[in-house]
Amino acid sequence: MPIFDFECQSCGNVFEKLVLKIDAPAPNCVTCDSDDVAKKVSAPGFRLSGSGWYETDFKTGSKKNLAGNSQDGGSGK
Secondary structure, eight states, X not given: OOEEEEEETTTOOEEEEEOSSTXXXXXXXXXXXXXXXXXXXXXXXXXXXXXXXXXXXXXXXXXXXXXXXXXXXXXXX
């Protein structure tokens, strides 16, 4: 489910809201109930990690960070 960041142009409140359709109108402000709300650009809330398809198919050479690979320099031992 996509969660978007919104900013109220009236009171300046920044809030997150679950929006089921990407083209749905922005929700009213949760603080002042204004409809003058803009969607903000934000980073995704997930990171692809591990030794799955992303690591094996799309990264090359030293960019790969496969499980068990100790090239990161931070062994913690």
